Amino acid sequence: MENKLMMILIVVIGAIALAQLVRVYELTSKLRQRGEHEIPNRDNVFNSKLMLLFMIFQFGGFIYLVAKYGWTGRGPAASIEGATTDWLLNLNLIIITAVFFLTNFLLFYFAYKYVKKPGVPAYFYPHNNKLEMLWTVVPAAVLAVIIILGLKTWNELTGPSAPNAVNVELYSKQFGWVARYGGADNKLGKADYKLITSKNKLGLVTEETLLASIEQIEKGEEGIHKIEGQLNSNNIVLSDSVRKAYRESLGNKERLLRLLRQMQATHTKKSDASAYDDVIVEDKLVLRKNTPYEFTFRAEDVIHSAYFPHFRAQINTVPGLVTRLKFTPTMTTKEYRSVKNLPTFNYILMCNKICGSGHYQMKMLVEVLDEKEYDAWFKNKQKETFKASFLKK
Amino acid sequence: MASVTHDHHAHDEHEHHHEEGFISKYIFSQDHKMIGKQFLITAVFMGLVAMLLSILFRIQLAWPGEESEFLHFFLGDKWAPKGVLDSEMYLGLVTIHGTIMVFFLLTGGLSGTFSNILIPLQLGARDMASGFLNMLSYWFFFLSSLIMFLSLFVMNGAIFGIDIPGEWGTSGNGPAMAGWTVYPPLSALPQAVSGSGFGMTLWLISMAIFIAGSLIGSLNYIVTVLNLRTAGMTMTRMPLTIWAFFVTAILGVLSFPVLLSAALLLIMDRLAGTSFYLSDIMVKGQMLTNHGGSPLLFQHLFWFLGHPEVYIVLLPALGLSSEIIATNARKPIFGYKAMIGSILAIGFLSFIVWGHHMFITGMNPFLGSVFVFTTLLIAIPSAVKVFNYITTLWRGSIVFTPAMLFAIALVSTFITGGVTGIILADSALDIAIHDTYFVVAHFHIVMGMSAVFGMFAGVYHWFPKMYGRMMNARMGYAHFWITLVGAYGVFFPMHFVGIAGAPRRYYDYSVYGTFDTESYGMIVDLNVVITFFAIVAALGQAIFLFNFFYSIYRGPVAPTNPWKSNTLEWTTPVEHLHGNWPGPLPVVHRWPYDYSKPGAAEDFIPQNVPLAEGEEEH
Numbered sequence A: 001m002e003n004k005l006m007m008i009l010i011v012v013i014g015a016i017a018l019a020q021l022v023r024v025y026e027l028t029s030k031l032r033q034r035g036e037h038e039i040p041n042r043d044n045v046f047n048s049k050l051m052l053l054f055m056i057f058q059f060g061g062f063i064y065l066v067a068k069y070g071w072t073g074r075g076p077a078a079s080i081e082g083a084t085t086d087w088l089l090n091l092n093l094i095i096i097t098a099v100f101f102l103t104n105f106l107l108f109y110f111a112y113k114y115v116k117k118p119g120v121p122a123y124f125y126p127h128n129n130k131l132e133m134l135w136t137v138v139p140a141a142v143l144a145v146i147i148i149l150g151l152k153t154w155n156e157l158t159g160p161s162a163p164n165a166v167n168v169e170l171y172s173k174q175f176g177w178v179a180r181y182g183g184a185d186n187k188l189g190k191a192d193y194k195l196i197t198s199k200n201k202l203g204l205v206t207e208e209t210l211l212a213s214i215e216q217i218e219k220g221e222e223g224i225h226k227i228e229g230q231l232n233s234n235n236i237v238l239s240d241s242v243r244k245a246y247r248e249s250l251g252n253k254e255r256l257l258r259l260l261r262q263m264q265a266t267h268t269k270k271s272d273a274s275a276y277d278d279v280i281v282e283d284k285l286v287l288r289k290n291t292p293y294e295f296t297f298r299a300e301d302v303i304h305s306a307y308f309p310h311f312r313a314q315i316n317t318v319p320g321l322v323t324r325l326k327f328t329p330t331m332t333t334k335e336y337r338s339v340k341n342l343p344t345f346n347y348i349l350m351c352n353k354i355c356g357s358g359h360y361q362m363k364m365l366v367e368v369l370d371e372k373e374y375d376a377w378f379k380n381k382q383k384e385t386f387k388a389s390f391l392k393k
Numbered sequence B: 001m002a003s004v005t006h007d008h009h010a011h012d013e014h015e016h017h018h019e020e021g022f023i024s025k026y027i028f029s030q031d032h033k034m035i036g037k038q039f040l041i042t043a044v045f046m047g048l049v050a051m052l053l054s055i056l057f058r059i060q061l062a063w064p065g066e067e068s069e070f071l072h073f074f075l076g077d078k079w080a081p082k083g084v085l086d087s088e089m090y091l092g093l094v095t096i097h098g099t100i101m102v103f104f105l106l107t108g109g110l111s112g113t114f115s116n117i118l119i120p121l122q123l124g125a126r127d128m129a130s131g132f133l134n135m136l137s138y139w140f141f142f143l144s145s146l147i148m149f150l151s152l153f154v155m156n157g158a159i160f161g162i163d164i165p166g167e168w169g170t171s172g173n174g175p176a177m178a179g180w181t182v183y184p185p186l187s188a189l190p191q192a193v194s195g196s197g198f199g200m201t202l203w204l205i206s207m208a209i210f211i212a213g214s215l216i217g218s219l220n221y222i223v224t225v226l227n228l229r230t231a232g233m234t235m236t237r238m239p240l241t242i243w244a245f246f247v248t249a250i251l252g253v254l255s256f257p258v259l260l261s262a263a264l265l266l267i268m269d270r271l272a273g274t275s276f277y278l279s280d281i282m283v284k285g286q287m288l289t290n291h292g293g294s295p296l297l298f299q300h301l302f303w304f305l306g307h308p309e310v311y312i313v314l315l316p317a318l319g320l321s322s323e324i325i326a327t328n329a330r331k332p333i334f335g336y337k338a339m340i341g342s343i344l345a346i347g348f349l350s351f352i353v354w355g356h357h358m359f360i361t362g363m364n365p366f367l368g369s370v371f372v373f374t375t376l377l378i379a380i381p382s383a384v385k386v387f388n389y390i391t392t393l394w395r396g397s398i399v400f401t402p403a404m405l406f407a408i409a410l411v412s413t414f415i416t417g418g419v420t421g422i423i424l425a426d427s428a429l430d431i432a433i434h435d436t437y438f439v440v441a442h443f444h445i446v447m448g449m450s451a452v453f454g455m456f457a458g459v460y461h462w463f464p465k466m467y468g469r470m471m472n473a474r475m476g477y478a479h480f481w482i483t484l485v486g487a488y489g490v491f492f493p494m495h496f497v498g499i500a501g502a503p504r505r506y507y508d509y510s511v512y513g514t515f516d517t518e519s520y521g522m523i524v525d526l527n528v529v530i531t532f533f534a535i536v537a538a539l540g541q542a543i544f545l546f547n548f549f550y551s552i553y554r555g556p557v558a559p560t561n562p563w564k565s566n567t568l569e570w571t572t573p574v575e576h577l578h579g580n581w582p583g584p585l586p587v588v589h590r591w592p593y594d595y596s597k598p599g600a601a602e603d604f605i606p607q608n609v610p611l612a613e614g615e616e617e618h
């Protein structure tokens, strides 16, 4: 409390003191018979010098930061695609850095050089078509190069992945990631959010999961039967608001049930095989070096973004929409550690789209293994197929 | 001839003048000059609020988890228990900060203030086309500002303990928390984040009112520019300020309604159970039945406004600085026609580039490549403008008023922030830096700083016109240098944090500790530096506030034309009067940039001075 009072007091006294100073300054300048609006020569020259000084601060700051933290500070790219974009990024950065230095230099240097000098008039120079043409055409030409190179790369990056690419799905929800591998057949089984239960967290569609979901929605803990029972019971007195909430939830559930029944009616057992052998991994995403990947993404609740900074890959995950991206890792975690000289380093998958209070903690470790290590890991994982875990009581 | 017809209008106005009471003069004023000042004061207040919010969350970023008296003082036990900022409120602060800065300070404030003050004065009109609508546009702005401000105080579906009835107030703690872009589903689902309850409802109401006000204002500006120019004021004799306000108003009229519809559909999804933006969602264990909507639809609608919005913010600042640079370099603006051409080109292109905000949203990549092309085209007219500014300084006779300093700094930030746009517009490169601090650095420098500098330049330059007194120049210098150095210190290092991969809208960067301690060290270091500069820059604004309010009452009385400027506003008397010119309206004979014209006696020739014998119009 006293601190606050002190602060306020200091501010008030400071303001009064400043007001008095200004007053004195204004009175004296009036005495000197100078219109306040005329900027004295001294002030003009002083500010023109500061302009040059600021330019040095600006350029110096840039050079200092580059020297201290590196040109991009994000380490080498760990994927084929990343290496391509890094090359392009460097090219573009060189171009814009040159423009940054050149134009800022001209601006501040002219500001310094052409400060008003008594008796020297300004040069009346309203336009010059040749010059204007020059600085329309030159930027246009440079941009043409940037656009062509950029689009070429973009098409490569977003094009279809290699036919032998490994399929992995990344599933996002507040606030975490789950990975699903296509399993032995490298095919991801179908999924639908309506089938999500505690045992089927990704909502895979199979005959069994359909049955289980329908049963849960009818007879489960908060199922239709239970709610109807509550609503119709003579022994329980429900407040209006609770009754209303129950009704709403009942309507909701009945709708879902209808949709599930429709799904069931058109479901064929044939597609189940691709889901049975899927492997779901929650602790980390393990990848195989030099292997092309096709990632697909789903979101459970809100938009998230799958951001792999070291592979230079990113795509949003959107409820109701499956998104995709591809990349081919080129360095194992161990190799990257030694390149970076940082034994604790790990690759990461972060969330990069605002998604709620835990946004900043929504991540999954990524580990790239060499071919042998990976194959051993995967072989072991294949014991825990979706089917095995779902049917396990 | 037009001056004659306008004449008796002037006399009418004159008679009213004496009967004006306090309320009609200062509150429900229909005089454009007073309305402009109302916009300015409201915007300055909102800008201070937004700046304070940024300091609050910057403290968290620099010293995550440390107890701070300062945070506790402003946020209390609820949002900063023991002086540590709550992680949801962090998002709330960022959201309201961004919203206020973009819409309330730099749209309402910048274009509201200066379009109002300068359009009639520089065109030689008695007032806006409709004084009443003009007044209405301010009061809509005021109301929306008030609602947005109050939304900061939402707690448990109530404000200051007053419960909000029914669906509107069902739930919610704190203001909107989905970022200033309010993407659904996050913004549509109160279960997803607590700010998406009543706080979000207030956000949407406030923005709907804001948009209505902005549309009324913009229509008025357009009509005034088209119809109320004085005799001789052809379109190609208009000052570049007016060109900028004119194109800005057109952009607003064409794009804001789209945001309004986006907001209305979002309101429907929130209150009426529709599925415009929602599909296949399970949130907090609850399965929703919404089906068939698309979150991307919202993003398309949002950015259809959102990108032109950047230029709605920027063009007025560029217009003001064109005028200020020409006046204080004592030279014609170089390439006047090219400047008009670039304003028009930028205005047009700004409508077909919105997809550059959506390269990695799952939008079709081919569509993305179209947006790469159109976006990079904008760099051309922007480059033309920059080179024209620089050439205007060349061989000038520069007078460093505080306004001139800010205007030159604007050109610098426009360059520095603009060039990084080339990286972000290149979709292949955007993949890895989208939504990182690199983006935060980019838009703060190119849009935030440029527009704020433009606004400061405008205030220093036209203060004598607004308040009839001069601001203190030396305090202006101190304010300028502290602000410029502070702003660079804040936003320049953000490029490095961002390109190293640090995502934006993160409450803290402790995850880095789990995978890359080296980058973590860099982020922590630079975050402290950035916050240090932010505090310095914020304190520097006290000088401005003091100078501003002190000068309103005690500044030396201004001469009629303090900067020896050519435009018509400096031909009006210092004392404001309704109708602007006591006699007939001035007649225009030349463009506004006859500075240092060879053969003239003085280094400036106001627009209402007839051509001398044998003189050619530039």
Ligand code: HEM
Pocket: B051, B054, B055, B058, B094, B095, B097, B098, B099, B101, B102, B106, B178, B179, B180, B181, B440, B443, B444, B447, B448, B449, B452, B490, B504, B505, B506, B534, B537, B538
């Ligand atoms: C005191 C000066 C300012 C400081 C220190 C500051 C700092 C910041 C920071 C750190 C963020 C959060 C970035 C993130 O986590 O995503 C932010 C967001 C933002 N700021 Fe500022 N800013 C300042 C002034 C401005 C100005 C003048 C504008 C006007 C354009 C502005 C517009 C925004 C916007 C639009 C956002 C995005 C909000 C969102 O993510 O929803 N800021 N600012």
Ligand SMILES: [Cu+2]
Pocket: A173, A174, A175, A303, A304, A305, A351, A352, A353, A354, A355, A359, A362
């Ligand atoms: Cu997330």
Ligand SMILES: [Cu+2]
Pocket: B306, B307, B310, B353, B354, B356, B357
């Ligand atoms: Cu944009």
